Amino acid sequence: MAAILVSVLLTAPSDAAPQRHVLYDGGSSYPRVIRLESGRVLASITTNDGAQGLGVIMASEDDGRTFRQIARIPDPAAAGSKGICCSVLFELPSPVGALPKGTVLWAGTVGYLAMHGKQTKQRLWASKDRGTTWSFLSDIASSPNQYNAWEPSMSVAADGRLVAFYSDETDKIKHDQKLVQVRSADGLQWTDYRETVVSDAWNVRPGMINAIPLPGRGYFMTYEVCNNDKVHLCSAYFRRSADGWNYGDPRDLGTVVRTSDGKQGRHTPVPAWSPGPGPSGTILLITEMLVHSGGALAAGNGGTILANDNGGDGPWYEIPAPIKVSGVDNEGCRNFSPGLLPARDGRSVLEVTTDYDGPVCKTYYATGPLVR
Helix, strand or coil: CCCEECCCCCCCCCCCCCCCEEEECCCCEEEEEEECCCCCEEEEEEEEECCEEEEEEEEECCCCCCCEEEEEEECHHHCCCCCEEEEEEEECCCCECCECCCCEEEEEEECCCCCCCCCCEEEEEEECCCCCCCEEEEEEEECCCCCCEEEEEEEECCCCCEEEEEEECCCCCCCCCEEEEEEECCCCCCEEEEEEECCCCCCCEEEEEEEEECCCCCEEEEEEEECCCCCCCCEEEEEEECCCCCCCCCCCCCEECEECCCCEEECCCEEEEECCCCCCCEEEEECCEEECCCCCECCCCCCEEEEECCCCCCCEEEEECCCCCCCCCCCCCCCCCCEEEECCCCCEEEEEEEEEECCEEEEEEEEEECCC
């Protein structure tokens, strides 16, 4: 497939805000971005291109200054307007079964718009050539009934097994939604289904789960919890694990991410670890919204990264995000589930996020400084 040049130089004058550029010039959602061990930067989006749902893979060879499209993943299970969304992009840090270290994985939710015989699936694809070609690997999970499941994410636990997390609505009698996890020794067979975060209050909805390793400090997991706090709907929470599989009592909702003056991130939290600006590294968290302690929108709403230099302990602080999205107020496009890729020196960060261009929800990217 012919490469498509997407953007030009990203740099901006030091006294100007970073300029955002189009990553994908079409309807898109759930942008994700990672840096491979080789140095190539990969980004992905999901799009429903007519009746065919697919993933689109973009690559950058200049550390995120320019991108070109290198692959499309047309999932047959998302054909016929069955729907695709909620994807994740991940590079294996170590071998998993026959999958070598460096295999790139892409997973998404398909089938949630099916009109007949709906069975939502979390589908996993693999690339062994740094994102250029893809093959279907396995169904991580298939809903046992007509209710949906959403938003797969992945990590590799300390024992070397691949772990997948997702939001599960299929236990509808007991829970409107809960977070669950499964694991695999080969990326093909998935076992040990268990609850990760769940509330006995039926309408409380944990969702949007992501887990990342912290160098020398185990694993750090973030998620939103909706309908638990009438003032701060869908606040971002976190919890930790020593081994990447056991995250504590599933009915302990965890710890709210909060600044010293009470601000909270709301909706679609996505974490990243950065070598800076903290002296021992910093956890970065980007959310769709930022609100005051009383629930009102904060000035940094739609354009703030929350940061913590202490493994999540204590108050978080604000860093301006590279992209400022205006008018963000809990709808499905503006700054919905953005992604972050810190620079190797911890001095800057690349952001991917979505915003409207007329009626079209497009994906944009920009790089900005990481300063306290």
